[in-house]
Amino acid sequence: MALKKAGWKVKDIADEMKMTPQQVSNQIYLYNKKMQENGAETEVHMSRIEPTKRPKL
Numbered sequence: 001m002a003l004k005k006a007g008w009k010v011k012d013i014a015d016e017m018k019m020t021p022q023q024v025s026n027q028i029y030l031y032n033k034k035m036q037e038n039g040a041e042t043e044v045h046m047s048r049i050e051p052t053k054r055p056k057l
Contacts, residue, residue, distance in 0.1 A: 001031055 003013045010028075014021045 001028070004028060 003016065004010075008016075010021045010024045013019075014024045017024070
């Protein structure tokens, strides 16, 4: 989630984490769902993230 919050694209996260883009999207969806169930405002929205400089790992 930190990479997505930092503005990384799903494909880039998938490459970095050795996952498929679909797996990354699923994890983001599950995270958002869990946050909503706990009454917290969803922190990660696919379309509202402002791109930032890609951090080095």
